[in-house]
Amino acid sequence: MAEWRAALTAALVLALGTGATAQEFPSRPVRAISNQSAGGLSDIFMRALGEELHKRWGQPVIVENRPGGSQNIGVRACQDAAPDGYTICILYSDALVYNPHLFKSLPFDEKGVRPVTNLFYLIQTLVVNSSLRVKTVYELIAFSKDKPGTLSYLTAAPPLALYMEKLKEEKGADWVRVPFRGGGEAMNAVLSGSTPIALLGEGNVAEQIRAGTMTSLVMLNNLKSPNFPEVPTLSETGYKGPASRAWFGLFTPAAVPAGIVEKIWKDVAAVIASPEFRERHLSARSLVPAVNTPQEFASEIEANRREAAQVVKDAGLIPQ
Numbered sequence: 001m002a003e004w005r006a007a008l009t010a011a012l013v014l015a016l017g018t019g020a021t022a023q024e025f026p027s028r029p030v031r032a033i034s035n036q037s038a039g040g041l042s043d044i045f046m047r048a049l050g051e052e053l054h055k056r057w058g059q060p061v062i063v064e065n066r067p068g069g070s071q072n073i074g075v076r077a078c079q080d081a082a083p084d085g086y087t088i089c090i091l092y093s094d095a096l097v098y099n100p101h102l103f104k105s106l107p108f109d110e111k112g113v114r115p116v117t118n119l120f121y122l123i124q125t126l127v128v129n130s131s132l133r134v135k136t137v138y139e140l141i142a143f144s145k146d147k148p149g150t151l152s153y154l155t156a157a158p159p160l161a162l163y164m165e166k167l168k169e170e171k172g173a174d175w176v177r178v179p180f181r182g183g184g185e186a187m188n189a190v191l192s193g194s195t196p197i198a199l200l201g202e203g204n205v206a207e208q209i210r211a212g213t214m215t216s217l218v219m220l221n222n223l224k225s226p227n228f229p230e231v232p233t234l235s236e237t238g239y240k241g242p243a244s245r246a247w248f249g250l251f252t253p254a255a256v257p258a259g260i261v262e263k264i265w266k267d268v269a270a271v272i273a274s275p276e277f278r279e280r281h282l283s284a285r286s287l288v289p290a291v292n293t294p295q296e297f298a299s300e301i302e303a304n305r306r307e308a309a310q311v312v313k314d315a316g317l318i319p320q
Contacts, residue, residue, distance in 0.1 A: 022259030035074020071095035079112030083255035153197035202286035
């Protein structure tokens with residue numbers, strides 16, 4: 001009986017302590033790790049979100065960029081942070097969804113970070129240098145057959161590469177994938193015509209599409225773009241393969257108390273629910289709000305990982 005009472009007392013103390021911590025959180029500045037470099041999409045978004053959270057929390061949110069290592073460095077930094085809620089992390093989907101299938105070993109544990117909420121999906125598009133004078137995917141395929149051995153494409157996302165390789169196999173297209181070395185180099189390669197085809201986030205190429213230097217042929221994740229509604233989605237072109245669902249999500253170290261995770265989620269969801277915030281920081285950047293609960297986000301990640309395993313297998317990619 002004494003042992004039972006001691007255990008009950010300990011449980012009550014722990015529960016009360018966790019609740020108090022959640023109620024008091026935050027009482028000092030919060031660090032936000034991004035696994036992209038300064039000026040990247042997640043860096044810009046996290047600073048905007050942090051400004052709004054500052055108003056709610058009365059504490060600043062300080063962004064810390066941890067790029068590199070195929071985005072694994074940022075995930076490791078998130079995992080290794082103190083599990084007290086004072087480190088939150090905005091992480092790109094590929095690091096948690098594809099990297100477990102692309103690397104023989106990872107510098108982090110897949111369960112080392114705790115999902116808080118999905119933040120947004122990227123609208124991704126297939127673009128070409130407008131000098132090719134093609135307007136559809138099928139015109140591009142025909143062009144490649146007429147100009148064999150002359151076309152190359154680039155993308156950082158395995159499912160998008162798989163899309164191009166399936167078209168090559170099924171439709172007899174003629175193109176080759178070249179290494180992706182970064183967003184700046186990718187843009188220069190497409191604009192110069194040295195690599196005239198790219199599969200990238202719409203937000204990265206919207207200005208070029210509007211200026212007429214690039215032509216968007218299809219939206220690759222079956223998300224209709226509000227900025228370019230005339231451009232078809234993958235399903236509208238008849239493609240039946242997997243559509244890329246690239247996202248940026250919010251995480252904490254795994255052992256952060258549930259009460260604090262719940263508070264962070266609710267406050268972030270309230271900020272993103274604001275029409276003004278959504279228009280300025282999401283829609284204007286070709287991003288689609290994707291806020292869900294911690295439990296829903298965890299389930300989404302698991303489903304994404306299962307799909308990623310099949311994509312990597314179908315693409316014939318060998319873990320490095």
